Amino acid sequence: MQVASLGNKWRRSAGQWLAMTGAAAFLLAMVLVTAPSARSNAAETGPSLGVASCAGSTCHGRMTGDGVPVRQDEIAKWQEPSSLGGAHSRAYAVLSNTRSQTIARNLGIGDASSAPMCLGCHSSRAEASGGAFRYQLTDGVNCESCHGAASGWISSHYAGTLPEAQQHADNIRRGMRQLENPAVRAAVCLDCHFGSEGEGQFVTHRIMAAGHPRISFELDLFSTLQAHHNEDSDYIERKGRPDHVRMWAVGQAMAIERALSLFTSARGTEGVFPEFYFYDCHSCHRRIVDSDNANVTAVRNPGRPIPQGMPPFNDENMIMLSAAARVAAPALVSRFDEKARAFHAAMGSNRASATAAARELLAVTAEVRGALAAQSFGPNETRALANAIAGEAIRPRYTDYEGSVQAVMGIDTLLNAMVSGGQITVGAAAAVRADINRAYAAVRDPNTYRPRDFQTSLSSAVRAISAVR
Numbered sequence: 001m002q003v004a005s006l007g008n009k010w011r012r013s014a015g016q017w018l019a020m021t022g023a024a025a026f027l028l029a030m031v032l033v034t035a036p037s038a039r040s041n042a043a044e045t046g047p048s049l050g051v052a053s054c055a056g057s058t059c060h061g062r063m064t065g066d067g068v069p070v071r072q073d074e075i076a077k078w079q080e081p082s083s084l085g086g087a088h089s090r091a092y093a094v095l096s097n098t099r100s101q102t103i104a105r106n107l108g109i110g111d112a113s114s115a116p117m118c119l120g121c122h123s124s125r126a127e128a129s130g131g132a133f134r135y136q137l138t139d140g141v142n143c144e145s146c147h148g149a150a151s152g153w154i155s156s157h158y159a160g161t162l163p164e165a166q167q168h169a170d171n172i173r174r175g176m177r178q179l180e181n182p183a184v185r186a187a188v189c190l191d192c193h194f195g196s197e198g199e200g201q202f203v204t205h206r207i208m209a210a211g212h213p214r215i216s217f218e219l220d221l222f223s224t225l226q227a228h229h230n231e232d233s234d235y236i237e238r239k240g241r242p243d244h245v246r247m248w249a250v251g252q253a254m255a256i257e258r259a260l261s262l263f264t265s266a267r268g269t270e271g272v273f274p275e276f277y278f279y280d281c282h283s284c285h286r287r288i289v290d291s292d293n294a295n296v297t298a299v300r301n302p303g304r305p306i307p308q309g310m311p312p313f314n315d316e317n318m319i320m321l322s323a324a325a326r327v328a329a330p331a332l333v334s335r336f337d338e339k340a341r342a343f344h345a346a347m348g349s350n351r352a353s354a355t356a357a358a359r360e361l362l363a364v365t366a367e368v369r370g371a372l373a374a375q376s377f378g379p380n381e382t383r384a385l386a387n388a389i390a391g392e393a394i395r396p397r398y399t400d401y402e403g404s405v406q407a408v409m410g411i412d413t414l415l416n417a418m419v420s421g422g423q424i425t426v427g428a429a430a431a432v433r434a435d436i437n438r439a440y441a442a443v444r445d446p447n448t449y450r451p452r453d454f455q456t457s458l459s460s461a462v463r464a465i466s467a468v469r
């Protein structure tokens with residue numbers, strides 16, 4: 001089986017995309033060429049009110065923003081018709097497009113735009129009624145899906161009688177989510193950008209086989225792509241200085257924790273099979289070679305000692321966290337790597353051993369996350385991280401498309417952090433961009449992905465970054 005070209009029905013006019021960064025172009029290409037994940041976060045504090053309640057012209061509904069203290073054009077940004085920044089406002093409309101109709105037909109679920117299987121991620125939850133919840137459909141993914149249901153805080157937030165810094169803390173007490181905190185933010189995004197145990201928040205392999213894009217996510221990069229705020233001086237005063245590298249690192253740990261906890265839950269199996277969503281797609285979707293050199297399509301991977309002929313668990317975030325721990329939590333590296341290998345190996349025995357090993361890996365991952373969340377990442381750490389991602393110890397582990405995509409997104413995030421931290425100039429970064437774009441190109445199409453070529457282009461991107469002073 002080859003993973004089919006799923007996305008060619010979904011197109012936009014080319015002109016709309018001129019201003020995209022390499023990452024945005026890459027994400028679009030993934031949607032066009034093939035396909036790309038999955039909530040348990042919503043312990044809501046009361047009814048959600050809908051976008052209209054945020055839309056006043058003295059609130060978040062201005063046409064252009066001045067950034068004092070917040071932009072106030074957040075709705076306009078969320079509604080951008082032609083950029084990834086506006087993707088959430090379009091999330092419900094997507095369920096009526098041709099591709100969704102195909103997916104729904106293949107799954108036999110009727111109209112996708114009223115199917116609970118899709119609404120958990122492509123629309124917003126509204127208030128609970130009689131134990132169940134409704135969806136706020138046409139908003140798509142609305143403000144409160146991320147910022148938390150507003151009924152608890154909207155009036156005090158609107159009155160704004162407290163000094164700015166105290167106001168935020170007061171909002172949080174009343175149920176606004178503290179999205180500047182990496183772990184809080186990651187938990188919110190992962191509900192839909194990886195999956196959760198909540199209703200309608202999981203893209204099973206069956207949904208992907210019916211035509212759903214594959215889901216790819218990196219917390220800091222995706223935050224930037226949908227950002228509708230300025231990290232200016234008053235933001236820093238209210239919320240602290242953002243550390244994009246920490247955001248990246250904590251995001252990696254949270255993604256592993258989410259994957260492992262879902263794997264150990266009822267989501268972990270489908271029929272008599274393990275849920276294929278969790279595994280390296282290309283371990284199954286490869287050509288069959290029937291010759292005396294039967295092993296030509298697989299590349300040995302030292303990080304995942306699972307018997308040959310069995311699909312390995314997708315370890316994209318484990319690779320990244322191992323690199324991050326080398327720089328920022330060295331005391332935990334060997335235990336983390338050892339538990340990760342034990343998890344992969346246990347997959348070859350039985351489900352009970354695999355879930356037991358998953359719980360041990362989960363525990364050490366949470367420790368690593370704690371260490372990373374307590375760090376600040378300066379110029380030296382950021383460079384060391386780039387080197388670790390492409391370094392000797394990690395490089396041989398890029399044998400899988402997904403892990404490689406994650407590595408390029410990581411390098412992209414580190415470069416952006418160097419620019420925003422003033423460590424390298426915008427001009428110098430532009431020169432390095434070409435190398436990063438080459439690495440993105442090496443993962444544009446999963447069907448032409450070649451591990452060795454990828455490892456080479458990643459190394460040259462990192463050498464280019466290291467050469468800039």
Ligand code: HEC
Nearest residue numbers: 036037038099100103112117118121192200201202203216
């Ligand atoms: C776990 C959350 C989740 C569920 C459940 C889910 N999706 Fe998605 N869907 C996403 C995300 C996230 C993307 C964006 C993928 C990317 O680009 O990384 C997406 C993208 C898509 C796209 C491509 C985007 C476009 O503009 O055309 C279509 C079509 C789609 N989903 C349809 C569906 C349908 C139909 C269902 C139900 C059968 C469904 N989705 C269920 C999260 C989900």
Ligand code: HEC
Nearest residue numbers: 054060070074075078088141142143146179180228229235
């Ligand atoms: C996909 C998730 C998501 C959605 C949807 C979303 N936001 Fe945000 N928003 C964020 C994140 C993440 C931040 C940056 C972190 C922070 O400081 O809170 C942010 C920042 C903001 C800020 C700036 C806060 C500050 O201190 O400067 C405002 C105001 C805001 N959002 C309002 C809105 C409004 C209004 C909507 C709906 C139109 C909305 N957001 C939709 C995730 C989201």
Ligand code: HEC
Nearest residue numbers: 084087090091094121122141145188189192222223225226
């Ligand atoms: C309730 C579900 C939900 C939540 C929560 C959510 N997203 Fe999304 N997001 C989606 C869906 C569905 C799409 C695809 C919509 C489309 O194709 O128009 C999407 C698309 C995006 C895109 C555009 C790129 C792409 O893959 O299509 C970015 C960037 C993004 N989300 C970032 C975030 C970030 C960052 C967070 C957390 C702060 C977040 N999202 C939280 C459902 C969600």
Ligand code: HEC
Nearest residue numbers: 001003004205208209210214276277279280281284285311
């Ligand atoms: C354990 C093996 C296995 C893994 C891992 C796996 N798949 Fe599949 N895939 C299958 C099988 C079996 C089918 C069904 C083939 C059929 O219906 O004839 C399939 C079908 C598909 C199809 C429909 C293809 C077609 O030709 O109709 C797509 C698309 C797909 N898978 C995508 C993925 C993606 C994306 C991943 C990784 C997240 C993945 N698969 C992981 C075994 C796997």
